[in-house]
Every structure is written in structure tokens, then in C-alpha cells.
Amino acid sequence: MIEWSDVDIAVRDAVREFVDKEVRPHLDELESGDMEPYPIVRKLFATFGIGEMARESLNKRLDRLRAGTESKSGGRGGGMFGDGGSAGMGFVVISELCRVSMGLVTGMGVSLGLTVPTIQSRGTLAQQERWLPDLVTYDKIGAWAITEPDSGSDAFGGMKSYVVRDGEDYILNGQKTFITNGPDADVVVVYAKLDEGDGADKRDRKVLTFVLDRGMEGFVQAKPFRKMGIHSSRTGELFFNNVRLGRDRLLGETEENKSGDGRDSARSSFAAERIGVVSMALGVIEECLRLCTDYAKTRTLWGKEIGQFQLIQLKLANMEVARMNVRNMLFRVIECGQAGTQISLAEASAMKYYCSQAATDVAMEAIQLFGGNGYMTEYRVEQLARDAKSLMIYAGSNEVQITHVAKGLLSQ
Template identity: 85%
Template sequence: MLEWSDVDIAVRDAVREFVDKEIRPHVDDLESGDMEPYPVIRKLFSTFGIDAMARESLDKRLTAMRDGRSASGGSSSGGMFGGGGDQAGMGFVLISELCRVSMGLVTGMGVSLGLTVPTIASRGTLAQQERWLPGLVTYEKVGAWAITEPDSGSDAFGGMKSYVVRDGDDYILNGQKTFITNGPDADVTVVYAKLDEGDPAVGKRDRKVLTFVLDKGMDGFVQSKPFRKMGIHSSRTGELFFNEVRLGRDRLLGETEDNDKGDGRDSARSNFSAERIGVAAMALGVIEECLRLSVDYAKSRTLWGQEIGQFQLIQLKLASMEVARMNVRNMLFRVIEAAQAGTSISLPEASAIKWYCSQAATDVAMEAIQLFGGNGYMTEYRVEQLARDAKSLMIYAGSNEVQITHVARGLLNDPR
């Protein structure tokens, strides 16, 4: 794949028109928190029929499961919007276009539809999927995916302290999660916690990880107010607290501790690749918008009697941005081709994509600020927002330092 398809371009133009009309005029309100992000995405979904497409896809899936026929276990690269791999291009176009103006909208949407939904779809029983997925796939309800804790960070499993103990047929959950996207507002939250069986022979790092689904308002479950962050302000992030939360077995995904797909570690890892390759589309949106703004500014800003675009150092900045755009776009095309072929992206490759694209977006955004000079430091020129948002990509979905480790391990363990 060397270029967007005609369908992808048509989708891009339609989404771009929606963004210019419905989102750009409200960016300041989204950034300040005066405007909630979720209704904007719901309007986008209804405008383009994404909610109807997701509902139809889910209905087919659940019907197949009720009839005893096989159903796809999780989401594909295009499935975040209810389609399959053949629609991956359209999905990534939408993500990229939204990130040009408000990456936070994509962050919240991506966690709900790209992490919460696939986890329930791949691990849950038919009854659990019927219970939680209908509201989630249309974004009528907002989902959160809670694994990170104050003392764990990139050591998500080893440092995990949230735990459950058995109490008859139920479980009692205690602990805390942090940096949880959609955490303050989520209607449905997937929570990972370790099972404490009281066996001193089993070290805390090695205890089984179980996956539960919680609903907003449960006794003992507290969702914090939104954090104040450096960037992605239109994504609401917070902490979750669990104090003696009673969970029935119907909230344990798969309703068994011995899931044939492994424990919660396997559940989480299955989402890591999808989360990381999504960064490519997000980075592309940032880079394309920075390049557009920078080219326009270079042609309109004059200094010493000529457009600054005539200066060689400015041309170097623009050319470097274009090379970054081409590289990130080609990495995204690799992801789309894999989805269309029905093949998966390995974790080391997903980590390489995430590492490079996030770094490229951050570098481009910072160069855009430098190109704009003093104006670039002012909020009304927007490149400062793009730079703040882009920086989050180097931490989001696992810090870049961890991605480097995954890439190196993949090379060292390669039998070639």
C-alpha cells in the first residue's frame, strides 16, 4: 500500500469537514474542560453512522454466539469502529484527522473502544458481552481500562498491589489505580487485580492476575476528579479507589479463574500491540497539522524583506517535517496492510512503530514551535497545543524506554 484508497480519501474529506465545523470552533472549551469530550464523539458517530455499524456488527457476533457458531474473539485493527480489517484504513483516517485538532478526543475514544471493548469481547461469556457491550460499542457508555498503579508504572504486573480475596462465591477488591483515561467518568471499567490466596509460598509478583468489570456507583468504588495535565486536556484522566468492593463471579471475565486463554496478564498483553500501533495514526495527525501550519506560516511571515520560507534553515525544518510525515505514514500503511491480510503485528514491531512515531511527532511539533518563534509559544497559534499533546505519545501505551527494550528483546530472541 503506497497511498490512501479513494474511499479513505472520501472519508478523510468528510471527517475533515465535520472537524472544521463541529470541533475546531470548540477547541478552547474542550481544552479548558468547559465542554465534555464524549458528546462530540457521539455526534461524530451518529453523523457517519459509526454507531449503527458497530451495533450491527455486535448483533451479528452475539447471534452467532447464541447459535453456537464461532465469533471473532476480539477487535481487529479496523474493528474499533465495528468493522473488520478491510475498514482499517477508514478507522485510522478518522483517528488521524481528529488528532490534528484534539488528540484527547481520540485518547478517550481509543481506550473505551480499543481496550475496554476488546477485553470484554475476547474474555467475556455471552452473558457478559450481552450485558456490557451494547452500550459501549456505540459510545453511549464510556469505558475505562485500569491496570496502572502508583508504584507499578511500566512494571504493570510485578508491581501490582490491587488484590482480590475470595469470600464465598464472591470476591472482595481493594487497591488503587492511577493515570486512568476516562477514569473520572467511565460507566464501565475493566480492572486487573491479583488474587491473594493466602499462600506464603507464592510471591506477590507471581500471583495470578484476574480481570473484572465494574460499574459506576458500586459500593466502595470511588472515581476521582480529573487530573490537571500538561497536554491532551480533552481526555479526562484520574484515579480509581477500591475499598472492600464486593464482586460477584458474574463480574469476573469468563466467570472462571482458569480461563483457557490465560490469566489477566495474557488479557492485557493482547491489547498492547493494538494500543501501540494506534500511536502511528495519532502521530501522523499531529505531524500533518504541524506541517500544514508551518508551511502556511513560512509563506506569510516576512523578515528582512522576504518570506521566512526562503531561508535555508527554515527550509530544512520543513523538509525534515516532510520526511517524518512520509516515514510515519508508511509505517501506518504497513499496519493497514497487515489488517487487510488478516495478519498480526508482533509486539516488538508494534513497539518499534510506537517508539519511532511518537518521537517523530514530538520532534516535529517542537520544531514547529521554533519555526513560529515567539508566536509558537502562544496558544492561539495552536502549535504549542500540538507539542504538549505529542509529548504524551512518548509516555502513553508504555514509555518509549520500555518500547526500546521490547524491540531489542525481539532481536535477541529471533532464531535468525
């Protein structure tokens, strides 16, 4: 069993101070869409030197690749904030931001936790040199496009976006939806099926992975959707109309990528994305518990503080149990990162399933504890509930997580 280190706690307190100063005062503007989320994250990076550390780490990696001392597919790295040794620090940052604005983390997580690792693990040296420097510092925004109108949970089988060969190039057609950062992304990783015109079953066709840049001819980034929650994360559709892609945009620059078909790349991303939900859920639960505990001490009913009533105490106790369980799962993730042990897709799915449900339950109970005030925007628990609900859908619906957990058990 581990605990937060002194460094983690110091980082937590510093980030909490940043959030109180730079995020909380702008929540209404972020929620309404009047303020874009990206400048706040860039200010966070500048304040804590995250961008500079990321640039230095990337340069060292590229130097090793140039020297031939690291393989081109040298792993996915440690997610948003570095290797396993600093994983705790990164999760602290995520949790603290999610206490106030989950959307900031969602946008940041897709760019740094999905777009960057995909290019890093599958791209050639030239491709990494081309796209990663501006992405790891958040100077440019990344998106990761796999979901389509008819292929959410059935991401590969139902995928209709396709490419056809045209000499040395590829022509991309199709549509993606529910794409985080989609309306604003500068760089987009896109999954599409290869149509070889051989009459093969569309469900079984090879999946290729490409990198697109904003403004390419035939590539349209639609305006943001209106959503129930995570309003500070901008989500939209992408349209591809005969977009010409050179082989330099095919990750690995070959259809026979050593790290496997595009499905393998996406599956490793699924696990990382689901693990990230654990720290996001912890932030929501901790903030709900803080707000509810304070409210239970100050709100009076029939001459008593409501915290003296057993039904209120039961709600608080259940929230604390959820907090402990989710925190312990996060410590499991950190321990695996420090030991260099990979968490399986089945375990990642189990974590995502439990933590997302726990966060949603806690947030809904927080509204109930606040009563009529909880339904009002100014008390913020209604925002936490709307944001938390997204975790049950985000990174694969919870119904799909159950399937992955069961398959993992049955395969033993």
C-alpha cells in the same frame, strides 16, 4: 505499497469538514475543561453512522455466539472501527481528529479500542450481552484500569490491587491511577492480583480481570487530574475499598480462562494501543506541517518570506520526511490488517517508539519555526507539542519500547 483509497479520501474530507465545524470552534472550552469531550464524539458517531454500524456488527457476532458458530474467545476484532478491511477508514478518522484534539481520540480509543476488545475476547456470551451494546455505540464510556502509583512500566510485577475469595464472590481492594476516562467511565475493566493467602511471591500471583460499573459500593472515581496536554481527555484515579464482585463480573466467569491469565489479555491490548499511536502521530505531524508551510509563506523577515531561508526549508523537509515515514508505517499496519497478519508486540513497540518521537520532534520544531508566536496559544502549535509529548509516555514509556524491540531481536 498501498495508498489511501478513494473511500478513505472521501471519509477524510468528510471528517475534516466535521472537525472544522464541530471541534475547532470549541477547542478553548475543551482545553479548559469547560466542555466534556463525549458529546462531540457521540455527534461524530451519529453523523457518520458509526454507532449504528457498530451495533449491527455486534448483533451479528452475538447471534453467531448464540448459534455456536463462533468461539467465545473469537479474537479481539479490528479495534475501534471494525475489521481489517475497513482499518484504513478508521485510521483516517483518528488522524484527522488528532490534528485538532488528540484528547478526543485518547478517550475514544481507550473505551472502544481497549475496554470493548477485552470484554469481547475474554467475556462469556452473557457478559458480552450485558456490557457491549452500550459501549460499542459510545452511549456508555469505558475505562481500562491497569496502571497503579507504583506500577507503571512494571504493570504486573508492581501491581498491588488485589482480590480475595469470599465464598462465590471476590473482594477487591486497591488503587489505579492515570486512568483515561476514569472520572467519567460507566464501565471499567480492572486488573487485580488474586491473594490466596498462601504466602506466594506477590509478583507472581495470578492476575484476574473484572468488570465494574459506576456507582458500586466502595468504588470511588476521583476528579480529573490537571495535565500538561491532551486536556480534552479526562484522566483520574480509581479507589477500591472492599468492593464486592460476583463471579458474573470475572471475565470468563472462571479463574481458568481459556485465553489465559489476565497478563495475556493486557499484553494483546498493549500491542493494539501502541499501533494506535502511529495514526495519532501522523495527525500531529500533518497538522504541524500544514501550519508551518502556511506560516513560512506569509511571515516575512528582512523583506523575504521566511520560507526562502534554508534553515526554515530544512525544518520543513525534516517534517515531510517524518510524515512519509510514519505514513508508511501506518500503511504497513493496514496491509497486515487486510491480510489477517498480526503485528508482534516487538514491532508494535518499534512503531510506537519511532512515531511518538517523530511527532514530538516535529511539533517542537514547529514552535521554533513560529518563534514567539509559536509559544502563544492562539497559534495552536504549542498545543500540538504538549499533546505530542504524551505519546512518548502513553501506552508505555519509550524506554520500555526499546526493551521490547531489543528482546524481540535477541529472541530470533
